[in-house]
Amino acid sequence: MTSKVVTMRDAIARHVHDGDTVVIEGFTHLICFAAGHEIIRQRRRDLTLCRLTPDLVYDQMIEAGCARKLVFSWAGNPGAGSLHAFRRAVEGRGDRPLEIEEYSHFGMVARFCAGAARLPFWPLRDYMGTDLPRANPLIREVACPFTGERLAAVPALNPDVTIVHAQRADAHGNAQIWGLLGVQKEAAFASRRVIVVVEELVDESVVRADPNRTVIPGMIVDAVVVEPWGAHPSYAQGYYDRDNAFYVAWEDTSRDPARLRAYLDEYVHGVADRREYVAKSGGLDHLRADEQVCGGVNYGY
């Protein structure tokens, strides 16, 4: 089989188009900032951005003007404050409007589950007594055909493209992830196109040695990008720690549109690729992970 390995530039150019519904998933862990930055550099427009937690990566993309709409369930800077580009847009203080479609985490997870299963909806017991269905008419009800009970229902989310960061994959995109799994698998299966970005490209034999570790099969992957440190300032278990100082500093950076744009000019537009970003960020070596390697298991028979 021919290799799917391409540069980030080529992957974004080929698979992310203006107007697309784009998912860069990863719950705290493995958020692919490298892809977000490349989308900003290539000046994509009118994207519908979906993520449980927009996080800094979508705050940057909103400020950069990539987003027409945001689909989400928690839009804060985890442990550190607000996403101010998001807030400016939603509070009517920004340069351009931002449409929002809002769920809870469970609702977003359920949307990805429906998408991955190619069902039009997913049932869940949720939202009674909340104002969320009032704010979002796509939160509906379905009656159980056995008990008559009325449950909540959310529609499938089937993105045009999902970008998943993983610790490692082979050249066909068979990707292995450990640590927090988020909704990476569901988002990838729900998507029309899938880009897998990895810290490390490994031989197929590494994947085949531990098949229970594989989260995303190559057969659903369109492109593989090898991008060490690609998840910074989020983290990759076993590779590097979360850059908490960056998250804390974001509160002040993003609160001031001029500073935020200066940041984008320097760290996104001002670099050609991730390698330059890492160099400009001082190498990031202080974040490199300690060794805490688990034992293997026997696949013999």
Add this chain to the structure above:
Amino acid sequence: MTSKVVTMRDAIARHVHDGDTVVIEGFTHLICFAAGHEIIRQRRRDLTLCRLTPDLVYDQMIEAGCARKLVFSWAGNPGAGSLHAFRRAVEGRGDRPLEIEEYSHFGMVARFCAGAARLPFWPLRDYMGTDLPRANPLIREVACPFTGERLAAVPALNPDVTIVHAQRADAHGNAQIWGLLGVQKEAAFASRRVIVVVEELVDESVVRADPNRTVIPGMIVDAVVVEPWGAHPSYAQGYYDRDNAFYVAWEDTSRDPARLRAYLDEYVHGVADRREYVAKSGGLDHLRADEQVCGGVNYGY
């Protein structure tokens, strides 16, 4: 926390009662024959037995008179023929009636998914054009509240007790499984009580060294039984191979009720526990797995 480790005798005595809905899951892999034999020895009656593939273990329990009803999706001897105790009962040639409730694999999987999520039903795109809904009125339809599309729906399966065989667990029941996963996790989460049976009892530190390998958390487990070779003649990846000769021989054994009962007398009633079964079976050393150990991954940060 106090240990949950008990003998198989105590686990069955305490958690499996006459009239219960019982699941011994494991798809080809990790089928807990040791538990099935102990249920036969303790002469449980009127059980509703559920499994995707009843396999030899339920054929034996049906012949032994434990079952009132069978819920299933494929009732054959994999690669080797029929389950004749099952066939005698369903074809009206047996000693006692056996009620059946029949799905396809996907339908059974969906029932366990609903049970694990504590939803009353699960939607799936299935059964159109088949005669299965005619044979089983619990296969129904549900309308999508977004598209209006009519999908199939099956009801949740919430067993009284589920017995899961695993390669290893700690004394609190945190169980790790690799190789085929079947519907072990879903069945355990769907169940009121859970018995975990393991090849190997390990220290909690072994589990904590590789938390992504854990399939069933101890918090949903009621009893842990340590029973090496407990899945024979099925297999445990990394521990022992499937005893294919046993499956092939079952065709003749089960075809003749007298021979089947002689088998039960000798290998089930005629032994006190699994240790004696293994000894009577000649030690089973020829099935012991080769070593094919995978590498570990780094959980550091």
Add this chain to the structure above:
Amino acid sequence: MGTSRTDGRPDRQTDSPAHTESGRPGVRPSDRPEYSPTEMMAAVAARELRDGEVVFVGIGLPNLACNLARATHAPNLVLIYESGAVGAVPERLPVSIGDPALVTGSLMVASMADIFQSFLQNGRIEVGFLGGAQVDRYGNINTTVIGSYERPKVRLPGSGGAAEIAIHARRTLIISRLGLRAFPERVDFITSPGHVARGGSRRELGMPGAGPVKVITDKAILEADPDGELALAALYPGVTTDEVRAGVGWPLRVRDALRCVEPPDAGSLRLLREVLDPDGLYLRG
């Protein structure tokens, strides 16, 4: 749940040991070590957790409370984070709900689909922690918007997992500092339902969990009366009923059997300050 009184004075009997929150003998104000309201909130929340329970943990004070409980009376508490870490034993103070330290050495990593479906919706979570910008008379919480949804004055982060924790956890604990903006009579938006939401009571609406059993503030503990309205149930040492009333945007009921909450003991304070949050990241508030 007891009745409420309105004279604003704690019941005299609340000094007796049987009525202190921890069940241990009461400590006179003059004996107690110095502590901050934040430390008090963490200690009070920790006492609410029983050994062996399964707790859905948040970052900040809930995390401190859970780890304080683990280090003291509840060594077998099972900590679950919505990010997927089950049985976490963080070796450092987690600064996000998906901190890598929650994974390393945990019992299990579950996908978020499993966390919400097989753990939370399944009814396996015994205690959930909630907080938010606004908590109202019935324990409803708003973490969505100040002002209208369509034209918000302040856009807050939204639900995250809070809506479903509020609905499914067998009981919830709300942690919030008193103040008129934080405790309005009616929240601007119900993100996480308490006892009486628009449309009916929890039971009428089919919510599996019992809802907020306690609202742990910086001055007192509020509990819901049988009709779902929050009432002042216990005062922290040195706090008066009027001080609590001043921090709540509705006429606050006061229980007849008003309890007095014991301050944190020296051991808990040492754990909080020296082990759990040595940099004062969350305790400094």
Add this chain to the structure above:
Amino acid sequence: MGTSRTDGRPDRQTDSPAHTESGRPGVRPSDRPEYSPTEMMAAVAARELRDGEVVFVGIGLPNLACNLARATHAPNLVLIYESGAVGAVPERLPVSIGDPALVTGSLMVASMADIFQSFLQNGRIEVGFLGGAQVDRYGNINTTVIGSYERPKVRLPGSGGAAEIAIHARRTLIISRLGLRAFPERVDFITSPGHVARGGSRRELGMPGAGPVKVITDKAILEADPDGELALAALYPGVTTDEVRAGVGWPLRVRDALRCVEPPDAGSLRLLREVLDPDGLYLRG
């Protein structure tokens, strides 16, 4: 799809290379090595698989066919088993659908919930193999009961994953030996729907997959006409139309452009006999 003729003779043009099933030059009867009908079925099924396709594999002949294709023209075939093994490369002949040899060295182990929801229902399976006790005029398959469901003469194993494979795989291949009991006009029970089931056509019933594109028998290949009825489309060497008709319980249509199927080449036979099934476990039939 072509039209059908009823004179029972293969079209003359079928000897031309362009019309042989494999696309390679035809081999005259006298040149061909000896082979059994079972070997022919395995070889014919293997030819139906294109390199890089994702195949839902069963035990027995489908497994042999897939591994023969992998060893010859389709090295990148992705083999998926309903038991959860994805990208399996079995080092021995698997004797059950959950053989440990399917796991060792595979690309991924998926839970069965994922196999049925995220792979099959998702539309990721390009080819599915089906077989069964009865195949009818429209390619419907019965693996449930001979006789009535309530009082069966013979109780068969049931669906397993066959019903959903029949519905979702983009196309299916049916493998079955001809015979009046195996090919009745109407199956006693539709376990796996073919082209026209009770209630309507596949499209009317909302089935995503195209259904059975070929029925590979021990004597010939049947294909569905546009109205869903199976017709004789290609004969194995040395087989007459009448022989096929005798093995089918309805008046069989015969295509005008009746093709002649090339026998297995020596390389494929050697692979089947010496590498893939050296003990003749499945080839002996």
